[in-house]
Every structure is written in structure tokens, then in C-alpha cells.
Amino acid sequence: MTKKEKADRKRERREMAEQTPDQKARDWFKRPAGVQVMIRAQAEQIRDTNKYVAEKYGIRGDADGQDRREDSE
Numbered sequence: 001m002t003k004k005e006k007a008d009r010k011r012e013r014r015e016m017a018e019q020t021p022d023q024k025a026r027d028w029f030k031r032p033a034g035v036q037v038m039i040r041a042q043a044e045q046i047r048d049t050n051k052y053v054a055e056k057y058g059i060r061g062d063a064d065g066q067d068r069r070e071d072s073e
Contacts, residue, residue: 028036053059
């Protein structure tokens, strides 16, 4: 990390400290820790499921939006 990047990060942190967090962030931090862990675990399961389905059916994440499956149907 360069000196300029470090200085930028420090400046950004100072600016963030001066602002109050939005309501959604405050609500998130008021939740019990167990709920936060469960939500993160659920998000991880969804990512794993998407990865499994993509591998099973040969779906690639091409940016052009065309359907390119490994085996033609």
C-alpha cells in the first residue's frame, strides 16, 4: 500500500467518523450476534447453491449474456 493510499484511507475514516450511520446500519448492530451469524451462514449457503447449479448445468458467468452450455441440448 502506498503512502497516498494510506492517507486516503485515513481521510475516509475521519469523514466516516463525522457522519452518523444510517438507520439500516444501526438496526443491524442492535441485532443479537447469533442472528447476524445465521444470516451470514444463509448467504453462504445461497452462494454455494448457485455455484453447484452453475457447475452441474455448465452455466458460465459470461458478461455478454449468451447461453453457452458445455453440452448442447
